[in-house]
Amino acid sequence: MYDKKTNAYGTCRYREHRITIHKNFFLCCPDLDHVRSVIAHELLHSAPCCYREGHKGKWKIYAKEFTEATKDYIHHYTIQRTGSMNLANYNNITKYGIYCQNCNKWIDVRYKRTSVIKNIDECFCPCCGAKALKVIDVTNKDIRELGL
Known part of the structure; x- marks a missing residue:
């Protein structure tokens, strides 16, 4: 890339x-x-x-x-x-990190406010199955730092 x-x-x-x-x-x-x-x-x-x-x-x-x-x-x-x-419009794009508070893992990063981001309370963690996901603004973080 x-x-x-x-x-x-x-x-x-x-x-x-x-x-x-x-x-x-x-x-x-x-x-x-x-x-x-x-x-x-x-x-x-x-x-x-x-x-x-x-x-x-x-x-x-x-x-x-x-x-x-x-x-x-x-x-x-x-x-x-x-x-x-x-593509010039996407240089400083907002990133939404999906984090599981139960197993303390980063699950995914989304670049648009998708239905998953909007309805995060209804989603389950794919690792532990808990309904403990949280959306965190990770715009200024390198995705590699999150382990994704």
């Missing part, structure tokens, strides 16, 4: 045999199908037949075929050239 460029969701480094996904896109995108599509987009760039094709030629043909072939699947892929999510 990287966080320097804010105009690309991901990149393919063909010679290094590596793809990267922008940290804020990966963590904040609410649609997992969109995340999967971006990963497939970058993997398609890594195919030998698509090397140096950019978003034209064989890359464009295979992207269209892949999108068409998965359109009826539950988890469909839409491989396209551009997106509309402005």
Whole structure:
């Protein structure tokens, strides 16, 4: 993952045999199908037949075929050239930490005020089963410090 460029969701480094996904896109995108599509987009760039094709030629043909072939699947892929999510807006994003007061463990971190965050009193800890979860603002903490 990287966080320097804010105009690309991901990149393919063909010679290094590596793809990267922008940290804020990966963590904040609410649609997992969109995340999967971006990963497939970058993997398609890594195919030998698509090397140096950019978003034209064989890359464009295979992207269209892949999108068409998965359109009826539950988890469909839409491989396209551009997106509309402005990653610069997610640099100082609020993070909600979910902490179990019974087993003293960090359970998860959410980047949006989801229904889990709003209804935390109704949720059970996946580790100990207790209904003792608490939401804590962890915006200025490194997630690695929480052990997640």
